[in-house]
Amino acid sequence: MSIWTYILNRAIRAVSLIIGIIVLTFLLSHILAPNPAYVWAGPHAAPSVIKAIIKEYHLDQPVYLQLYYYLVSSLTFNFGISPYFKQPVSELIAIYLPRTLQLIFVAMILTGLIGVFSGAFAAAHKDEFGDYIVKVLYLISWCIPPFLAALLLQLFLAYEWGVLPPNLIADPTLPAPKPITGFPIIDALIEGNWPYFISSLRHLILPAFSLALISFGIITRITRASMLMSLQADYIRAAIMRGVERRRIIYTHALKNSMIPVITLLALVFSWMISGSVIIETIFSYEGLGWLLTTALYNYDYPTVIGCSIVIGIAVVLANFIADVLYALIDPRIKLG
Numbered sequence: 001m002s003i004w005t006y007i008l009n010r011a012i013r014a015v016s017l018i019i020g021i022i023v024l025t026f027l028l029s030h031i032l033a034p035n036p037a038y039v040w041a042g043p044h045a046a047p048s049v050i051k052a053i054i055k056e057y058h059l060d061q062p063v064y065l066q067l068y069y070y071l072v073s074s075l076t077f078n079f080g081i082s083p084y085f086k087q088p089v090s091e092l093i094a095i096y097l098p099r100t101l102q103l104i105f106v107a108m109i110l111t112g113l114i115g116v117f118s119g120a121f122a123a124a125h126k127d128e129f130g131d132y133i134v135k136v137l138y139l140i141s142w143c144i145p146p147f148l149a150a151l152l153l154q155l156f157l158a159y160e161w162g163v164l165p166p167n168l169i170a171d172p173t174l175p176a177p178k179p180i181t182g183f184p185i186i187d188a189l190i191e192g193n194w195p196y197f198i199s200s201l202r203h204l205i206l207p208a209f210s211l212a213l214i215s216f217g218i219i220t221r222i223t224r225a226s227m228l229m230s231l232q233a234d235y236i237r238a239a240i241m242r243g244v245e246r247r248r249i250i251y252t253h254a255l256k257n258s259m260i261p262v263i264t265l266l267a268l269v270f271s272w273m274i275s276g277s278v279i280i281e282t283i284f285s286y287e288g289l290g291w292l293l294t295t296a297l298y299n300y301d302y303p304t305v306i307g308c309s310i311v312i313g314i315a316v317v318l319a320n321f322i323a324d325v326l327y328a329l330i331d332p333r334i335k336l337g
Contacts, residue, residue, distance in 0.1 A: 006328050014321040021313035022074045026067055029306055036302065045083070056080075079307030084299040089307040092292060097311065098182035099169060100281070100288035104273045106204055107211035111269060115216040116262060119223025120255050126228065134224075138217030146276050150210035150283045157206060167285040170200040207284045214276050215269045222265055226258035233257075260327060267323035271316045 029036060037053040038045075054060050057080065058069045073079070079089035122134040141149070158166035169184060170176070174196045177187040185204070188197035230236065239249050278290035285291070289308055296304035 003328055007325055010321055010324045014317050017317045018314050019071070021317070022071055022310060023067065025074075025306060025310055025313075026070045029302075030063075074310055077307075077311075079310075080303040082296070082301050082304045084296065084301040085304070089303050092304060093289065093307055093311055094182065095179075096287060096289045096292040099184065099286070100274075100277050100290060102183050102185060103204065103208055103211065103277060103281070103286065103288055104270065106208040107273055108266065108269060110208060110212035111214075111216045111219060112262075112266065114212065115219025116223050116255070116259075118216075119220040120227055120258075122220065122224045123227030123231065134220060138220045141213045142217035144213070146210065146214050147279050147283060149213045150207070150280055153206055153210055154283065164206050165199075165203050166206075167283075168203055169287050170196055170203050174199055203286075207280050207286050210280050210284075211273050211276055215272050219262060219265060219269070222261050223258060226261050227255065230255075230258045263326050264323050267320045270319040274312050274315060 037050050037057070037059050057073075058066055061069075077090045077093070079093075081087065082089050082092060085092055118134050118138070122131045125131045144152075154166050157163045165171075175193070177184065177191040177193045177196055180187045180190055185197060185200050188194075188200060236249060240246075274290075277288060278293055280286065281288045281290035282294045289311070293305065293308040293312075295301070296308065
């Protein structure tokens with residue numbers, strides 16, 4: 001099987017999963033709310049508004065036609081108007097999603113760096129003091145609930161010691177940059193708005209580190225186990241006999257060939273962080289997609305909840321698709337499977 005056939009197969013599976021997510025969301029939404037127009041319109045809507053929603057979203061037509069229009073609307077990201085925010089849900093997602101992606105991107109970098117290098121260090125010092133220290137640290141981080149870790153970091157680093165700001169996406173007294181890319185930090189950098197850029201970076205550290213604590217331990221464990229297997233391989237023994245430096249053997253040869261299971265795990269980490277961001281963003285009042293979803297749930301904003309759920313599902317599927325492609329690029333043997 002060629003690499004392009006492999007990618008095409010994975011792409012077809014990804015599209016099928018996305019359609020399945022949309023259909024499942026449709027079924028669940030109709031089970032939870034048999035008359036969705038009353039929920040979409042809000043608790044105090046006039047009868048004329050409810051009638052207009054029924055007509056606009058084809059709720060007076062057979063279920064299979066409703067599903068068809070629902071699929072078309074969802075695939076074009078038309079989720080209707082938010083009764084709480086009073087603007088299209090797609091516009092809300094376009095505003096808040098980049099903020100969550102910005103948070104997750106930084107958290108994944110921290111998770112990957114800490115997890116991979118601590119796992120490699122533990123494997124290089126197997127059954128030594130350094131190995132035991134790494135085990136204790138990742139077990140503690142893995143056992144602590146995400147909300148508790150976030151609250152402890154917020155309590156000590158923000159409120160007790162005053163090292164970092166406790167909440168919000170940036171200092172509200174600073175003028176925000178123009179939405180060029182949608183990512184506040186990048187927009188501030190492009191605009192040259194240095195006070196806002198520094199402030200948004202400082203406000204990002206605590207929530208990103210809290211998200212990173214959720215999953216760096218599992219990456220450490222997988223990296224360590226994979227490294228121990230790689231260090232027993234014949235090519236490693238040959239490199240040792242050739243007199244190659246030990247540090248180069250561990251962090252260049254063995255580590256590279258130990259990254260395949262870690263890449264797959266990073267796709268799962270992205271999924272965990274998407275769900276974890278709902279809690280983290282709420283604790284830190286970090287106005288991203290998780291904060292938007294929580295606010296919509298509290299205020300019975302049905303269209304926004306549906307839109308956020310579908311977008312999160314699509315993001316998870318795309319992350320796994322990217323992991324499959326990287327898998328094949330790193331290990332050519334997978335193309336033949």
